[in-house]
Amino acid sequence: MQFNASVxxxxxxTAALLLYQAVMQGEAGQAFxxxxxxxxxxxxxxxxxxxxxxxxxxxxxxxxxxxxxxLLVQLLRTETALTRQPSPSAALTxxxxxxxxxxxxxxxxxxxxxxxxxxxxxxxxxxPVVWETAPEQATLQELSQQPIWSKLKxxxxxAALLPELVAFYRxxxxxxxxxxxxxxxxxxxxxxxxxxxxxxxxxxxxYESQKATLQQxxxxxxxxxxxxxxxLYGGRGTGKSSLVxxxxxxxxxxxxxxxxxxKADLHELPQIVDQLRHLPQKFVIFVDDLSFExxxxxxxxxxxxxxxxxTARPQNMVLYATSNRRHLIREFFGDRPRPSxxxxxxxxxxxxxxxxxxxxxxxxxxxxxxxxETYLAIIRHLAQQASLPLQPEQLExxxxxxxxxxxxxxxxxxxxxxxxxxxxxxxxxxx
Numbered sequence: 001m002q003f004n005a006s007v008x009x010x011x012x013x014t015a016a017l018l019l020y021q022a023v024m025q026g027e028a029g030q031a032f033x034x035x036x037x038x039x040x041x042x043x044x045x046x047x048x049x050x051x052x053x054x055x056x057x058x059x060x061x062x063x064x065x066x067x068x069x070x071l072l073v074q075l076l077r078t079e080t081a082l083t084r085q086p087s088p089s090a091a092l093t094x095x096x097x098x099x100x101x102x103x104x105x106x107x108x109x110x111x112x113x114x115x116x117x118x119x120x121x122x123x124x125x126x127x128p129v130v131w132e133t134a135p136e137q138a139t140l141q142e143l144s145q146q147p148i149w150s151k152l153k154x155x156x157x158x159a160a161l162l163p164e165l166v167a168f169y170r171x172x173x174x175x176x177x178x179x180x181x182x183x184x185x186x187x188x189x190x191x192x193x194x195x196x197x198x199x200x201x202x203x204x205x206x207y208e209s210q211k212a213t214l215q216q217x218x219x220x221x222x223x224x225x226x227x228x229x230x231x232l233y234g235g236r237g238t239g240k241s242s243l244v245x246x247x248x249x250x251x252x253x254x255x256x257x258x259x260x261x262x263k264a265d266l267h268e269l270p271q272i273v274d275q276l277r278h279l280p281q282k283f284v285i286f287v288d289d290l291s292f293e294x295x296x297x298x299x300x301x302x303x304x305x306x307x308x309x310x311t312a313r314p315q316n317m318v319l320y321a322t323s324n325r326r327h328l329i330r331e332f333f334g335d336r337p338r339p340s341x342x343x344x345x346x347x348x349x350x351x352x353x354x355x356x357x358x359x360x361x362x363x364x365x366x367x368x369x370x371x372x373e374t375y376l377a378i379i380r381h382l383a384q385q386a387s388l389p390l391q392p393e394q395l396e397x398x399x400x401x402x403x404x405x406x407x408x409x410x411x412x413x414x415x416x417x418x419x420x421x422x423x424x425x426x427x428x429x430x431x
Contacts, residue, residue, distance in 0.1 A: 004041050006109075007036055007039050007040060007041075007117075009105070010036055010105065010106060010109065011033075011036050011037075013102040013103075013105045013106055014033060014036075014102070014106065016098070016102055017099050017102055017103075018095040018098060018099055019080040019081060019082055019092070019095050019096055019099050020075070020078055020080060020096075020099040020100075020103060022074075022078045022079070022080070023071065023074040023075055023078050023103060024074075026059075026063075026070075026074065027059045027062065028056070028059040028060050028062075028063055028065075028067075028070050029070075029074070030059075031052070031055045031056035031058075031059040032056055032067070032106075034052050034055065034056070035049075035052040035053055035055075035056045035114065035118075037052075038051075038052035038053075039052075039117060039118075039121060044121055046121065046122035046123055047122075049118050049121050049122045050118065050122050050124075050128075053114075053115070053118045053128055056114075057128070057129070057131050060111075060131040061131055064133065064134050064140075065133050065140065066111055066130075066131060066132050066133045067109075067110065067111045067114070067131075068107055068110060068111070069133045069140055071103060071106060071107050072107070072143070072149065072152055072153075073140070073143060075103060075152070075165075076143060076146075076148070076149075076165075076168065076172075076178065077174055077175065077178040077179060078174060078175070079174035079175040080096070080174075082095075082096050082166065082169075083166075083169045083174045088166070093162065096159075096162055096165075097159035097162055098159075100158035100159045100161070100162065100165075101157070101158060101159050103158065104157075104158040110130075111130040111131060111132070112130050115127050115128045115129075115130050145253070146168065146172070146253075147164075148161065148164055148165060148168045151164065169280075170280040171254070171255045171280070171281075172253075172255060172281075173255070173257070173279070173280070173281045176190065176192055177257060177279065177281055179192055180192030180193060180194070180257075181196060181248050181252040181256075181257060181258065182196035182248055182257070182258045182259075182260070183257065183258070183259045183260065184259070184260045184261075184262075185259060185260070185261045185262070185265050185268065185272055186265075188268065188271075190259065190275075193260075196245070196248060196258070197242075197245045197246075197248075198249060199242050199245055199246045199249065200246055200249045200250065201215070201243075201246045201247070201249075201250050203242075203246065203385070204239055204242060204243055204246060204411070205377060205378050205381040206239075206370070206374045206377055206378060206411075207238070207239060207243070207367060210232070210243070210365040210366075210367060211243060213363065213365060214230065214232075214243060214244070214247070214320075214365065215247075215250075217230060217318070217363060218247055218251060218256070218284070218318075219251075221256075221282050221284075221316075221317075221318055222251060222254050222255060222256060222282050224315065226315075227318045228318065228361070228362025228363045229305075229306050229318050229319045229320070229321075229360075229361045229362050229363075230318065230319075230320045230321070230361055230362065230363045230364070230365060231290075231321050231322075231323065231361040231363070231364045231365070232244065232320065232321070232322045232323070232364075232365045232367065233322075233323055233324070233325075233364055233365065233366055233367065234324065234365075234366060234367025234368065234369075235324055235367065235368075235369045235410070236324055236410065236412070237407065237408075237410030237411055237412030237413060238367035238368075238369065238370065238410055238411055238412075239367065239411040239412075240322040240365075240367055241288050241289075241322050242411070244258075244284070244286050244320050244322065245258070245286075247284060254282075255280070255281045255282050256281070256282050256283075256284065257281050257282070257283050257284070258283075258284050258286055259272070259276075259283055259284070259285050259286065260286045260287075260288070261285055261286065261287050262287075263287065263289070263290065263291075266287070266302050269285070269302060269304070269305045270304055270305065272285065273285075273305060273314060273317065276314065276316065276317055277314035277316065277317070279316065280316075281316065282316050282317065283316060283317040283318075284317070284318055284319075284320050285305075285317060285318070285319045285320070286319075286320050286321075287302075287319065287320075287321040287322075288321075288322050289322060289323065289324070290321040290322065290323045291323055291324075291325045302319075303360060305319055306319065306360040306361065307360055321361070369408075369409070369410070370409045370410050370411065370414075371409070372400070372409060374409075375399070375403060375409035375410070375413070375414060376396050376399060376400075378411050378414040379395065379396065379399040379414050379417065379418065380392070380395070380396075382414055382415060382418040383395055383418055383421075386418055386422045388418070388421060388422060388425065389425065390421075398417075398421070399414070399417055402416075402417040402420075403417075
């Protein structure tokens with residue numbers, strides 16, 4: 001295909017998109033279209049060609065992706081009418097197949113070919129630099145593990161992959177839910193967390209029974225079976241929060257998403273649930289350090305989520321909360337009803353409701369404070385991971401001294417000690 005015809009062909013492919021227009025609406029896509037326009041023969045200006053290429057190059061640099069990888073990422077993350085329909089109609093299917101073939105044509109023109117066009121039309125002696133994907137690019141590392149990624153790179157007809165694409169969208173999501181695995185609820189909306197805690201379940205030792213129960217319940221959720229809301233109760237630093245966060249690294253590729261909700265936003269839980277109930281992904285709503293003062297009515301919104309109301313409970317989410325208080329609502333002696341108390345007819349019932357609030361969780365996991373044996377087992381595990389060059393006796397002596405002088409024996413204290421020791425040894429090393 002001649003140069004002029006090729007440029008016009010690519011422009012027509014872009015203009016013909018019916019469902020996947022958003023693939024080209026990012027800055028890199030728009031810069032690509034401006035570059036094609038600058039290469040049009042009827043008003044070709046060498047300077048404009050170079051400027052347009054520079055803008056396109058810079059847009060790709062910002063994404064960290066090559067042109068072809070950028071298109072694939074956009075294709076796998078873009079939300080369309082197809083991804084919102086549980087059973088796509090014949091018209092949607094046909095439109096998606098047409099778009100996939102058009103996008104494959106855009107994909108077939110590499111950055112090197114476009115650079116050669118610019119060199120030829122602008123009269124440069126040297127071909128402009130071609131931007132390639134950085135090897136450490138996090139987005140690519142995640143998506144390239146998916147089978148659909150390699151199939152898109154290898155197949156001759158993307159339209160034939162439509163059923164597999166739809167299955168991918170159902171599991172991994174689109175838009176925000178494809179781009180992020182962890183979120184926080186803030187100012188009435190979900191905000192993606194770019195760098196969630198990378199902790200893994202294998203990083204956590206001891207409390208094996210609690211870990212197994214949490215995993216079993218989470219796997220039931222992912223499989224579409226009934227799953228229970230869970231309360232993780234225990235002292236500070238025992239690893240409750242870390243255990244919940246570690247679920248993401250293990251189960252994200254199976255469609256799990258983690259949403260952190262602060263205590264201050266608990267009254268918005270019903271709104272959050274309504275936003276998520278029709279999505280194909282599975283969600284863990286995570287509330288850390290849960291407790292209520294006696295005059296705080298936010299627990300009532302949480303009670304609706306735990307027990308339900310006239311609205312059916314969604315099957316794609318559970319709530320996991322951590323607390324260092326077994327009875328989640330603080331009670332004072334003065335709060336207990338007296339026979340002469342005339343303020344409330346059923347005062348005893350109210351107190352009983354508050355005291356039994358934690359029973360609304362289907363499962364309660366208890367984390368006992370670490371004894372010396374447990375604490376040292378955690379120390380040995382973390383030290384092995386960090387490859388600390390200390391004899392076991394020396395390591396344990398220092399770990400016990402650290403616990404005495406600092407925050408006592410706990411998983412958190414163990415992590416702080418190993419981090420400190422690792423830095424100390426590296427600073428002291430001549431290399």
